[in-house]
Amino acid sequence: MRRRKQAKKEPLLTSWRFLTVCAFIVVAFASLFARAAWIQVVSPDRLRMEGDMRSLRTAVTSTTRGMVMDRNGEELAVSVPVQAVWADPKQVHGEQSLKKEQAWQALADVLGVPREKLLKQVENPKRRFVYLQRQVTPAVAEYIRKLRLPGVHLRPEERRFYPTGEINAHMVGMTNIDGNGIEGIERSYNDWLTAQAGERRVRKDRTGRIIEDLGVVSEARQANNIQLSIDQRIQALAYRSLKRASEYYRATSASLVLIDVKSGEVLSMVNSPSFNPNNRGQYQSFRARNRAATDAYEPGSTLKPLIVVSALENGVVNANSIIDTSPGWMRLGGKRVSDTRNLGPISVETVLMRSSNMGMVRMALQETPEQLIDTLYRFGLGIDSGTGLVGESPGLVPQRRRWSDIEKATLSFGYGLTVTPLQLAQAYAVIANGGVRFPLSILKREQPPKGEQVIPKQHADSVLKMLEAVVGPGGTAGNAAIPGYRVGGKTGTSRKAIAGGYGNDYVGLFAGVAPISDPRLAMVVVMNEPQGDQYYGGQVAAPVFAEVMSGALQLMNIRPDGAKDEQFNLAGQEAKRVPHT
Known part of the structure; x- marks a missing residue:
C-alpha cells in the first residue's frame, strides 16, 4: 500500500504542453499588438481609407434643364x-x-x-x-x-x-x-440649356x-x-392652316416661314407632317426634319422678282420698259421656251403679273451669268442663313465656267438652282425692306441689328410695286389678296427633278409681303407634291398665305393700308350716326 503511494507522482504544472500553449498565446497577443500599433501609429492611412470607402459619399445636387x-x-x-x-x-x-x-x-x-x-x-x-x-x-x-x-x-x-x-x-x-x-x-443650344450638377462630400452611416x-x-x-423669336399665337395659326391645306391637297409635305422684315426675326416656322415630341416611342428621324430649313427646292417663278432686280441694277431695263415677248416662244439649244400664249409687247410689271417666261428670258439673255449669280448671292441664296438650325441646307446656286443660253434662260424662271423656304423668305424680306438685308435669327432680339444695303433702294421699291400688281386684278395671285391690306407676292410652280429630267410631280409655292405701304412681314408657303388637278402655287399655296398673313397682321396690330375709299366711306357713315354738338 505504501509502495503504491510512493510510486504515484504529483503532475508538474510546467509541463511542455502548457508552455507551448502559453507561448502561442503570447506570440498571438504580441502580433495583434504589433499590428494595431502599425495601423494606428506607423501607417494609419490605409485604415482611414477603408473607413472612408464605407462611409464617404459624393452627393450630387439636383439640376433643372x-x-x-x-x-x-x-x-x-x-x-x-x-x-x-x-x-x-x-x-x-x-x-x-x-x-x-x-x-x-x-x-x-x-x-x-x-x-x-x-x-x-x-x-x-x-x-x-x-x-x-x-x-x-x-x-x-x-x-x-x-x-x-x-x-x-x-x-x-x-x-x-x-x-x-x-x-x-x-x-x-x-x-x-x-x-x-x-x-x-x-x-x-444643348450646352446653353444644360445645367452642371454640383457635388458635395458627405459621410453617411450604414x-x-x-x-x-x-x-x-x-x-x-x-x-x-x-x-425664341417665334410668336406662339402666329405659330399655332400657321400650323393649323398649313396642316389643313396639305391634307386637303394630299401633299407629301408642306412648309411655311414668316419673317419680321424690320428685324430679321423668324416669327413662325412650321412643317407638315409633324410629330409629337412627348411620345418618344413613335420618334422617327425623317419626321423630325425641319423641312423649312433642310429641304431645298427649285423655286420656279418665285425667283423672277430677283432676276428683275438684277436687270434693273445692270441697266438692262428700267421700271417703265416695254419688253416684246412675241411670238410667245423661242427655241434655245434645241429646247423650247414659251408662255401659255403670245402676250406681245408688255411692261416689266406685266411680265411679273402674268409670269411671262419669255419676258424673263429676254432680260436674262442680256446679262452675264456673273451678274445674275452675284445678285442671287446678295439676296442670301446659296449661303447659310446663320440661324444655327440643325441640318440647315445652303441650297445650290450653280457655278459654271461656261454657260449656255438655255441655262441662263431656265435660271431666269427658277430652274437649275435650289433654295430653302427660309432663304426664299429672307430674299423677299430684302425686297420689302428697301434692299436692306438683316441676318436672320430664331432668338428674340432686344433691338434690331445693323442691316446691310445689298441692292439699291429704288430697285427694291420698284419691284415691290410690281409684286402688288401680281396680287391685284389680272395677276396670277388673286387668292393671296387680304381685305383691307395691300399685299404683294409671286406664285411659283416647279416640276420635281428626277434622273434624266423632270417627272410628273410638282412643287407649289407662294412668296409675299404685307402691308405694301410699310412692309412688316414676309412669308413663304411651299406645298411639296400636291396630288390631284390643283397643284399650281396660286391654287395650293396662296390661300394659306392669305389666311395666315391676315391673322398675323391682326395679331400684331398692324394697321390696314388698303381700300382707302372704303375706309373713308365707312368713316363717313360712322360720322352720320354721331349727332352734331
Missing part, C-alpha cells in the same frame, strides 16, 4: 420631376427579396412589363445597379415605395415636356431619355443617413433659358 419660351414668354419646353426605378441585384438576393412573389407581380403590373422580364434583370447577384424603368410618374413612384421591396429603389430625375406638342416640334425639337438634345433648338457634411467638391452651374 433650362426652359424654351416664345417671344412673349409662353413655355414651349419645360422639365417636370419624375422618378427612375432601379434595383440592386446583390441586395435583392442577399435579403431574399424574390420570395415576395406578390409584391414583384404588383411591381410588374404597375410598370407594365412581364414579371419574368423583371426577374431576369435582377438574376445576376454580382451586379449592383440596373434600371427597371425610367421616368415614371410620381403616383407610380409612390405606389412602388409602398411595396417596400428590398433591393428596389427610386431616384429623382427629369422628363422634358412640350406643352404645344406637334405645333413647335420641328423648331423646338426634343431630348433623349437622358435629357440631351437630339433635335431642333434642344440640340443646337442606414444611408448623412451624419457629416464635408464641403463642396464642385460648384453647380445653373441652366439658361432661351427665348
Whole structure:
C-alpha cells in the first residue's frame, strides 16, 4: 500500500504542453499588438481609407434643364420631376427579396412589363445597379415605395415636356431619355440649356443617413433659358392652316416661314407632317426634319422678282420698259421656251403679273451669268442663313465656267438652282425692306441689328410695286389678296427633278409681303407634291398665305393700308350716326 503511494507522482504544472500553449498565446497577443500599433501609429492611412470607402459619399445636387419660351414668354419646353426605378441585384438576393412573389407581380403590373422580364434583370447577384424603368410618374413612384421591396429603389430625375406638342416640334425639337438634345433648338443650344450638377462630400452611416457634411467638391452651374423669336399665337395659326391645306391637297409635305422684315426675326416656322415630341416611342428621324430649313427646292417663278432686280441694277431695263415677248416662244439649244400664249409687247410689271417666261428670258439673255449669280448671292441664296438650325441646307446656286443660253434662260424662271423656304423668305424680306438685308435669327432680339444695303433702294421699291400688281386684278395671285391690306407676292410652280429630267410631280409655292405701304412681314408657303388637278402655287399655296398673313397682321396690330375709299366711306357713315354738338 505504501509502495503504491510512493510510486504515484504529483503532475508538474510546467509541463511542455502548457508552455507551448502559453507561448502561442503570447506570440498571438504580441502580433495583434504589433499590428494595431502599425495601423494606428506607423501607417494609419490605409485604415482611414477603408473607413472612408464605407462611409464617404459624393452627393450630387439636383439640376433643372433650362426652359424654351416664345417671344412673349409662353413655355414651349419645360422639365417636370419624375422618378427612375432601379434595383440592386446583390441586395435583392442577399435579403431574399424574390420570395415576395406578390409584391414583384404588383411591381410588374404597375410598370407594365412581364414579371419574368423583371426577374431576369435582377438574376445576376454580382451586379449592383440596373434600371427597371425610367421616368415614371410620381403616383407610380409612390405606389412602388409602398411595396417596400428590398433591393428596389427610386431616384429623382427629369422628363422634358412640350406643352404645344406637334405645333413647335420641328423648331423646338426634343431630348433623349437622358435629357440631351437630339433635335431642333434642344440640340443646337444643348450646352446653353444644360445645367452642371454640383457635388458635395458627405459621410453617411450604414442606414444611408448623412451624419457629416464635408464641403463642396464642385460648384453647380445653373441652366439658361432661351427665348425664341417665334410668336406662339402666329405659330399655332400657321400650323393649323398649313396642316389643313396639305391634307386637303394630299401633299407629301408642306412648309411655311414668316419673317419680321424690320428685324430679321423668324416669327413662325412650321412643317407638315409633324410629330409629337412627348411620345418618344413613335420618334422617327425623317419626321423630325425641319423641312423649312433642310429641304431645298427649285423655286420656279418665285425667283423672277430677283432676276428683275438684277436687270434693273445692270441697266438692262428700267421700271417703265416695254419688253416684246412675241411670238410667245423661242427655241434655245434645241429646247423650247414659251408662255401659255403670245402676250406681245408688255411692261416689266406685266411680265411679273402674268409670269411671262419669255419676258424673263429676254432680260436674262442680256446679262452675264456673273451678274445674275452675284445678285442671287446678295439676296442670301446659296449661303447659310446663320440661324444655327440643325441640318440647315445652303441650297445650290450653280457655278459654271461656261454657260449656255438655255441655262441662263431656265435660271431666269427658277430652274437649275435650289433654295430653302427660309432663304426664299429672307430674299423677299430684302425686297420689302428697301434692299436692306438683316441676318436672320430664331432668338428674340432686344433691338434690331445693323442691316446691310445689298441692292439699291429704288430697285427694291420698284419691284415691290410690281409684286402688288401680281396680287391685284389680272395677276396670277388673286387668292393671296387680304381685305383691307395691300399685299404683294409671286406664285411659283416647279416640276420635281428626277434622273434624266423632270417627272410628273410638282412643287407649289407662294412668296409675299404685307402691308405694301410699310412692309412688316414676309412669308413663304411651299406645298411639296400636291396630288390631284390643283397643284399650281396660286391654287395650293396662296390661300394659306392669305389666311395666315391676315391673322398675323391682326395679331400684331398692324394697321390696314388698303381700300382707302372704303375706309373713308365707312368713316363717313360712322360720322352720320354721331349727332352734331
